[in-house]
Amino acid sequence: MYKSFFGFQQAPFDKGIDSSMLFQSEAYKEVLARLDYLKTTRGFGLITGDPGVGKTSTLRVFADSLNPSLYKVMYFPMSSGTTMDFYRGLAFSLGEQPKFRKVELFFQIQNAITDLYDKRRITPVFILDEMQSASAQFLHDLSIIFNFDMDKRNPFILILTGLPTLANRLALNQNRSLDQRLVTRFHFSPLTPDEVRDYIKHRFRHAGVSRNLINENAYEAISSSTGGYPRLVGNLVTQCLILTFQKQRDLIDEEIVFAASAEAGI
Ligand SMILES: Nc1ncnc2c1ncn2[C@@H]1O[C@H](COP(=O)(O)OP(=O)(O)O)[C@@H](O)[C@H]1O
Ligand SMILES: [Mg+2]
Structure with a gap:
């Protein structure tokens, strides 16, 4: 599973996030x-x-x-x-x-x-x-x-x-x-591009991963294809993690984001 591959203790975009843990945009x-x-x-x-x-x-x-x-x-x-x-x-x-x-x-x-x-x-x-x-x-x-x-x-x-x-x-x-x-x-309104980056890092951190898993271009691609809607960001990044795990890579790049958006229909 991608979770243990990256070291997540739980799915980073789990819906059941505690309300005190929400990202403060x-x-x-x-x-x-x-x-x-x-x-x-x-x-x-x-x-x-x-x-x-x-x-x-x-x-x-x-x-x-x-x-x-x-x-x-x-x-x-x-x-x-x-x-x-x-x-x-x-x-x-x-x-x-x-x-x-x-x-x-x-x-x-x-x-x-x-x-x-x-x-x-x-x-x-x-x-x-x-x-x-x-x-x-x-x-x-x-x-x-x-x-x-x-x-x-x-x-x-x-x-x-x-x-x-x-x-x-x-x-x-x-x-x-x-x-x-x-x-x-x-x-x-949706998250700004800077907030999209911080939002992903925030959810990764709460799922137990603090190191960076996404490169700069990939952050930009995620932000523009999701329009900054947290639900879409969650779906897309989850799909990116799955693909990155399948390819046994350690960093999400732009190419993975494009492949993942096609699969997630975003
Ligand atoms: N500030 C936030 N921090 C963490 N997760 C968020 C935040 N805002 C939205 N989400 C996530 O995005 C998803 C959609 O949010 P939701 O509140 O259901 O949107 P809406 O009611 O506007 O359709 C949820 O799964 C939620 O976990
Ligand atoms: Mg709602």
Whole structure:
């Protein structure tokens, strides 16, 4: 196996990376700063970015950083299920037995949120991931459920996240009410070429290898063919390691990167 050949203790681009071990790119730091600000204002925040840029991983870091005696984090991947399933899930995660009718369910969710915030002094934090395909009706429902005392206060934090098209959807006329209530919005950009190099070294180091395994031209080729998206960088470099091992070489060069991108379809 390539891992023992190079001396890795685990696969360097293992998905299960501990959230405290994430690479701190400029975009990553910026997202966390925005979310920190959202902690003080509460209300709605928006984070968009292309697939594999690091949205979900960074939100996990934020969620893990919150003190559980002050915040209750609820994460909803929105790609599957109906909106009714989501409202029920929302009520359920707030400790309620979901009511059957939509209107009652909305009241129930609102009451559970105010109870949590006013009586128990815990801020509920909702993370709605993969929101790019949300319907206009659903976005409208959100602006109703999360409207407290005629929008005078925000006893919650709600982070909407998804592909860049989500920002366009929110800008449409019928979704303006939600759009105008966003406290912070951020577009997550990919790693710069320098960050790609540091990112790979960072992940190698955490997998137990500190020596250099990649030459300069190869770093450039990796950066340009992946566009700096961490998920693609991981797939490509893993493929490079496999090929380098098959050839029994000790350094990844440009030629290997090209062969690996063809195989990995990047
Ligand atoms: N800052 C980072 N440090 C380490 N790995 C990262 C980082 N950002 C992204 N990744 C890796 O890239 C992959 C894609 O990230 P993810 O957060 O799922 O992207 P998105 O949610 O934007 O599609 C994950 O496997 C993750 O491990
Ligand atoms: Mg994601």
